Each structure stands twice: as C-alpha cells, then as structure tokens.
Amino acid sequence: MFVFALAVVFKLCTIQFVDGDKYRAMAQKRTIKRFDIPANRGNVYSADGSLLATSIPKYDIAIDAVTSTDKNFNKYIKPLCDSLAVFTGKTSSGIEKKISKARKTKNQYLLLLTNLSYSEFVRVRNFPLFKLGSIRGGFVYDQTTKREHPLGGIAERSIGYERKDENNYYTRVGIDGAFGKDYLRGTNGKRLKQKIGKGEWKPIQDVNEIEPKNGYDIYTTIDVNIQDIAHHSLLGQLEEYEAEHGCVVVMDVKTGEIKAISNLGRNREGKYYERLNYAVGESHEPGSTFKVMAMMAALEDKVIDTSTVIDTKNGSKRFYGRTIYDSGAGHGKISAAKALEVSSNIGLATIIDDNYKNNPEKFLKRLRQWRLNDTLGVSIIGEGIPDIPYPGASNWSRNALPSISYGYNMRLTPLQTLAFYNAIANNGQLIKPRFLRAVKEFDRNIEVFDKEVLVDKICSDQTLSKIKDILKNIVVRGTGKKLYSETFSMAGKTGTAWTDYADIEAWRKDRKYVSSFAGYFPVENPKYSCIVVIHKPSTKVGFYGADVSGPVFKRIAQKIYTDTPLIDEIQSVEYNNPQVVKDFEKFNSISNTYKTIMPNLVGVAAMDAVAFLENMDVKVNVKLRGSGVIKSQSISKDIKLKSNQTVVLEAS
Amino acid sequence: MIASAHSADKKVFEISSLSNEVKELRSAFVDNRGKLMGLKKESYIETKMKEKGIGISLNPPIKIIVKSSNK
Numbered sequence: 001m002f003v004f005a006l007a008v009v010f011k012l013c014t015i016q017f018v019d020g021d022k023y024r025a026m027a028q029k030r031t032i033k034r035f036d037i038p039a040n041r042g043n044v045y046s047a048d049g050s051l052l053a054t055s056i057p058k059y060d061i062a063i064d065a066v067t068s069t070d071k072n073f074n075k076y077i078k079p080l081c082d083s084l085a086v087f088t089g090k091t092s093s094g095i096e097k098k099i100s101k102a103r104k105t106k107n108q109y110l111l112l113l114t115n116l117s118y119s120e121f122v123r124v125r126n127f128p129l130f131k132l133g134s135i136r137g138g139f140v141y142d143q144t145t146k147r148e149h150p151l152g153g154i155a156e157r158s159i160g161y162e163r164k165d166e167n168n169y170y171t172r173v174g175i176d177g178a179f180g181k182d183y184l185r186g187t188n189g190k191r192l193k194q195k196i197g198k199g200e201w202k203p204i205q206d207v208n209e210i211e212p213k214n215g216y217d218i219y220t221t222i223d224v225n226i227q228d229i230a231h232h233s234l235l236g237q238l239e240e241y242e243a244e245h246g247c248v249v250v251m252d253v254k255t256g257e258i259k260a261i262s263n264l265g266r267n268r269e270g271k272y273y274e275r276l277n278y279a280v281g282e283s284h285e286p287g288s289t290f291k292v293m294a295m296m297a298a299l300e301d302k303v304i305d306t307s308t309v310i311d312t313k314n315g316s317k318r319f320y321g322r323t324i325y326d327s328g329a330g331h332g333k334i335s336a337a338k339a340l341e342v343s344s345n346i347g348l349a350t351i352i353d354d355n356y357k358n359n360p361e362k363f364l365k366r367l368r369q370w371r372l373n374d375t376l377g378v379s380i381i382g383e384g385i386p387d388i389p390y391p392g393a394s395n396w397s398r399n400a401l402p403s404i405s406y407g408y409n410m411r412l413t414p415l416q417t418l419a420f421y422n423a424i425a426n427n428g429q430l431i432k433p434r435f436l437r438a439v440k441e442f443d444r445n446i447e448v449f450d451k452e453v454l455v456d457k458i459c460s461d462q463t464l465s466k467i468k469d470i471l472k473n474i475v476v477r478g479t480g481k482k483l484y485s486e487t488f489s490m491a492g493k494t495g496t497a498w499t500d501y502a503d504i505e506a507w508r509k510d511r512k513y514v515s516s517f518a519g520y521f522p523v524e525n526p527k528y529s530c531i532v533v534i535h536k537p538s539t540k541v542g543f544y545g546a547d548v549s550g551p552v553f554k555r556i557a558q559k560i561y562t563d564t565p566l567i568d569e570i571q572s573v574e575y576n577n578p579q580v581v582k583d584f585e586k587f588n589s590i591s592n593t594y595k596t597i598m599p600n601l602v603g604v605a606a607m608d609a610v611a612f613l614e615n616m617d618v619k620v621n622v623k624l625r626g627s628g629v630i631k632s633q634s635i636s637k638d639i640k641l642k643s644n645q646t647v648v649l650e651a652s
Numbered sequence: 653m654i655a656s657a658h659s660a661d662k663k664v665f666e667i668s669s670l671s672n673e674v675k676e677l678r679s680a681f682v683d684n685r686g687k688l689m690g691l692k693k694e695s696y697i698e699t700k701m702k703e704k705g706i707g708i709s710l711n712p713p714i715k716i717i718v719k720s721s722n723k
Contacts (some may be wrong), residue, residue, distance in 0.1 A: 051689070056679045118676055118679030119683050119684075148682060196664065200664055200665055201664075228693045229694060558710070563712065564712055565715040566714045568714055568715065569717045571719050572718055572720045573718070
C-alpha cells in the first residue's frame with residue numbers, strides 16, 4: 001500500500017516538475033491563441049455612389065449526416081431533399097441517396113451547396129431538418145468573405161480584383177487590383193485571445209496588440225448608366241458580327257475621367273464576357289484612325305494644307321517596290337482634306353512620304369512630342385506598350401514611313417488612341433485618362449485626384465480647327481456618313497485595318513479585320529470622346545469601321561444626347577390686359593368675401609359661378625341650366641347658405 | 653473578479669452575435685443593392701418596356717425656363 005502511495009507521489013512530482021513546462025505550455029496553447037483580425041477591404045464605388053465592388057460573406061452549406069436522431073432523420077429527410085431539389089434543380093431522390101449513404105458511412109461533413117448569398121443561406125437554413133440547427137439537424141456552414149461585383153459582368157475586368165496565392169503573390173486586375181495595396185487592403189490586426197465557452201474566444205490584454213485598420217473606399221469615375229449602355233451596345237454589335245473581341249471606352253473631354261470601359265471577348269461557346277482589358281492592354285496596328293495623327297503632323301509642319309491636291313491614282317500606287325491599295329476604284333486627284341475624309345491609304349502615304357522621306361526624324365519627332373510612343377501611365381496594371389519604329393530599329397525600312405501614315409507597321413492601344421482624340425476635342429490639351437476620383441474613409445477624403453495634363457498644347461489652333469473640320473465632315477459626308485444624324489452631332493474617324501496578315505495567302509482566304517471608330521461628341525463644345533474597337537468581325541456580315549464599330553459610338557452619343565435636356569429660355573409671356581386684371585380682381589374679391597353667404601352671381605360667367613359655390617365653406621348642390629352668363633339665381637344674394645342646400649342657376 | 657470575468661465573457665458572446673448580425677445584414681444589403689442596380693439599369697428597363705411597345709426617345713426632353721419679367 002505504502003509503495004503504491006509512493007508511486008503516486010512520484011508520478012505527481014514528475015508531472016509537476018519534470019514535465020511541468022511541457023504541460024503548462026500545452027495548456028496555454030490550447031486556451032490562449034494569437035488571432036489575426038482581418039481588416040475589411042474597402043469598397044469600390046462608381047461616380048454616382050453605386051457599389052461596383054465590395055466584400056460580402058458567402059456561405060457553403062454541408063450536412064452532418066450522423067448527428068440527427070433516427071426519428072428526426074427519417075421524418076425530415078424526404079421534405080429536406082425535396083426542398084433542396086427545388087433549390088438546386090437536381091432530383092430529390094439523387095440528393096437523398098447521397099445523404100443516406102453519408103449517414104451509413106458516418107460522414108460528418110457532406111458538402112451540399114457552395115457560394116450562397118445571404119438570402120439564399122437564410123432560405124436553406126429554414127429547410128426541414130436544417131431548421132433544427134447544428135446538433136439536432138446536422139446543419140453545418142462555412143462563411144467566407146468574397147469579393148462581389150453587384151453590376152455582374154458589366155465592366156468586371158476594369159473593376160477587377162486582387163487575389164493572393166499561397167506564395168503571397170498577388171494577381172492584380174483592374175481598378176481593384178491597382179489600388180489594392182495602397183488603399184483597399186487595410187492592415188490586419190493581431191490580438192491575443194483566451195478560450196471561453198461556446199467556442200468563443202475572449203480578448204486578453206496584450207502589449208503586442210495591433211488594431212486592424214480597414215481599407216479605404218475608392219470612388220471611381222465610372223458612370224453606371226453610360227457603362228450600361230456601352231456594355232450592351234458593344235455586346236449587341238459583337239453578337240451581330242460574330243466578332244472575336246472588342247472594347248469601348250468613353251472619356252470625359254475636359255477632365256480625362258473614364259466614364260465607361262467595356263471589354264468583351266468570346267469564349268468557346270460563343271458567349272461574350274469580360275475576358276481581358278483589351279482597351280488598356282492590347283496594343284495593335286490601329287489602321288486608319290492613325291491617319292489623323294499623320295495628317296496633323298503634316299498640317300502642323302505646314303508641309304501641306306487641307307487644300308493641297310494629292311494624286312491618289314486609281315486605287316493602287318507603288319511605294320519602294322510595294323503596292324498600297326485604296327478600297328474601291330480609287331479617288332484620283334483630291335484635296336488632302338478629302339483624302340482623310342474618304343480614308344485614302346494612298347493619299348496619306350503620299351503626303352507623308354513626299355514630305356518626310358528625306359527627314360523621317362522630323363515626322364517621328366512630332367509623334368514623340370504627342371507622346372504616342374510612350375505609355376500613358378494609367379493606374380490599371382498591364383498597359384500595352386506602343387511601338388513606333390524609327391530609323392535603325394529592326395522594324396524600320398523605307399516602307400515604314402508610308403505604312404505608319406495609315407496606321408500600319410506600328411502599335412498603339414485603344415486607350416492611347418483615345419487620349420489623342422480627346423486632346424483634339426479638348427482644344428489641344430492632352431490629358432491622362434484616369435479611373436479614380438477620390439479615396440475616402442467614410443466621408444473623409446484621404447486623397448482626391450485631379451486631372452493630369454501630359455501635354456499642354458499639342459498643336460496650333462489653326463491645325464486644330466482644320467482637323468476638327470475634317471473629323472466633322474467624315475461623319476457628314478465621308479466614310480462615316482452612315483452614322484450621320486440630323487438631331488445630334490458627332491465627329492470622328494473610321495478605321496478598318498487588316499490583322500493577322502503575316503501569311504498573306506492564308507489571310508486572303510480568311511480575311512480578318514480590326515474595325516474601329518474614334519471620335520468625340522457633340523461637335524461644338526465636345527463633352528465626351530469615345531473609341532470603339534472590334535476585332536475580327538465575320539466578313540460575311542461586314543467589316544467596315546463605320547458598320548461594325550460606328551453604331552456603338554452612335555448609340556452612346558445618342559444616349560448622352562437624349563439624356564441631356566435641351567434648355568429653352570423664353571421671356572415671360574405675361575402682359576397686362578386691364579380687362580383680365582379687373583375680372584380677376586373681381587373674382588378674387590367675391591371668392592374671398594363670400595364664404596357662407598350667397599353672392600350676387602348675375603352677370604358672372606357660369607363657369608366662375610359654379611366655382612364660387614363649390615369653393616364655399618358650406619357644401620351646396622349646384623344646378624346649372626344653360627351656359628354662358630348667369631341670368632338668375634334661385635337664392636337671392638346675402639342669404640346665408642345651409643349645408644346641402646340646392647342652388648339653381650339659370651344662364652343664357 | 654470572477655463576476656467581472658463572467659460579465660466580460662457575456663459581452664464577448666454578445667459582440668460575436670452582433671458582429672454576425674452585422675455581417676448578415678451587410679450581406680443582405682449588398683444582395684438587395686445588387687438586385688436593385690440590375691433593375692435600375694437602362695438596358696433592363698429598355699427590354700422590359702419593349703413588351704409594352706415603349707422605346708427610348710430619339711429626342712431629348714426640352715426644359716423650358718420662363719424668365720419672369722415682373723421681378
């Protein structure tokens with residue numbers, strides 16, 4: 001007995017002193033834990049305060065198939081499966097089989113539904129069996145925070161997201177991605193907590209405590225209404241022309257704010273969705289929209305004027321052993337302005353080659369001065385890099401100069417082209433397109449973004465007004481005349497460029513084009529500039545810039561036109577007619593004086609007489625015989641009227 | 653000491669249930685806000701009104717401002 005007691009004491013001491021530290025540490029580990037307190041990510045708003053991106057909880061629902069009693073399980077399993085069948089669209093018997101199997105195999109976590117919104121979650125929580133809760137009903141759920149875009153697929157790519165993988169590498173897309181690090185993320189907090197009942201942890205005092213700092217909200221420049229129209233008109237046009245992909249960007253002329261940006265690409269099933277940010281990221285041969293830049297360089301250098309006659313021959317002309325073609329049978333001898341209006345490749349190539357072949361640097365210097373060889377430095381990550389060849393570069397040849405003049409042998413992104421057109425609309429001031437208005441913490445501004453001027457004046461006012469005239473005329477009578485509208489004005493340039501033509505034989509069999517339209521509206525005091533680029537439309541349906549991309553531009557222009565009320569100011573129509581004033585004063589004095597007493601109505605217009613009586617403080621029944629002026633009244637004047645009394649008026 | 657520890661525990665439970673409620677309400681808010689934004693979209697209204705034969709006007713509304721002369 002004593003030996004036994006000794007053994008107990010010995011064991012006690014071992015636990016207390018020898019292994020004590022280990023067990024104490026273990027106890028603390030189980031009951032005290034350092035928690036990361038996640039910071040809430042900020043929201044992304046549109047210009048008018050609509051939510052574009054926010055973090056909300058999403059729910060995964062599973063069932064613990066073992067915990068419920070046989071009685072409850074048998075009673076509710078059928079209705080539960082019926083409800084789930086309605087919810088998911090699967091068969092009830094299939095779901096029941098799965099759950100019953102899980103019960104047999106003692107599976108305590110059978111995942112049923114994922115990624116539910118809160119309202120769906122509440123609905124499922126009230127299903128039979130689940131209603132009983134987690135212990136009796138086996139209702140198990142996981143809550144995770146997901147980034148949600150309430151607008152759905154609209155502008156998804158530009159609003160973007162930020163994702164961190166297991167190596168802490170961030171994938172950063174769109175606005176959400178670009179501003180994640182600086183504004184949206186916030187910083188996580190840290191806190192020591194002690195375990196208490198019901199699976200909860202209680203914070204305990206800790207010197208290393210760090211409060212979480214929630215991310216800031218960002219207000220973008222996106223206008224939900226314009227975005228909606230841009231998205232749907234682009235989508236409609238892509239579907240009609242079975243195009244591969246396309247993008248549209250709308251920019252506010254004065255401020256450089258991007259009002260809408262939509263990028264749609266086709267997936268294997270032929271459906272379109274926001275795939276890549278083509279507008280920002282894809283640099284490609286712009287084709288004819290670049291002729292405007294070439295023309296402006298020539299005008300600004302005064303090597304030509306709009307009236308200079310250019311011989312565009314009859315649709316083909318050889319430059320350094322290579323033939324350049326115009327669509328159709330050619331335009332013959334036309335003015336330089338006309339060459340741009342009809343988008344003559346030969347015309348532009350001739351202008352630029354004739355005047356700059358001995359000094360290409362002079363031409364390229366203009367383009368560099370307009371920052372066309374440089375990225376805009378927009379905030380969205382992954383801006384496409386423009387490429388304009390120069391003498392000595394691998395893609396430079398004698399043919400490079402005439403090619404550049406009509407937008408080939410070089411690359412630009414749609415956004416870079418748009419920024420330039422915007423500068424034309426903005427009286428020569430080149431501004432950086434921007435996506436952000438302000439960063440806020442609740443109502444407090446953390447940072448406010450203003451317009452950023454890249455080049456204060458790209459060219460002289462004369463050149464500007466000349467090019468503006470041409471852009472206007474393109475829509476009135478040039479390649480864009482199908483878009484002309486009598487009610488509202490717009491100006492712009494069409495573009496129909498070949499693409500994927502490296503293998504020219506293959507290209508001739510299956511022609512691929514890039515159709516574009518860039519411009520601004522209204523012509524006087526432009527408000528918005530816009531570019532539409534659609535890649536590889538089905539040539540069976542059409543491929544010209546004016547047909548494929550133009551209508552998207554027109555729809556947006558029209559939408560903004562119809563949304564802005566026309567204001568008509570007129571001088572007051574009032575003038576003093578003594579008779580009217582007299583009659584009015586008479587009427588007024590009668591109706592203000594006689595409230596309960598019958599007035600003298602003889603000689604008063606019947607219309608007015610009825611109105612007097614009906615507006616009395618006493619309710620009377622008026623009977624009017626005839627029309628015109630009152631001749632007699634059944635109750636004589638100055639008699640007090642009684643309620644519901646009938647008054648008969650005779651009129652001539 | 654024990655009483656205050658318990659009252660602290662109670663507060664922790666309360667906080668956690670309230671913060672759950674906040675999450676739920678927030679989620680419901682975003683859910684409904686998203687739905688509302690979908691319903692408010694011009695493209696949605698356009699398709700809805702097409703059934704009734706109403707389309708978007710090609711002309712903007714005209715606002716008439718009358719300048720009163722007797723001021």
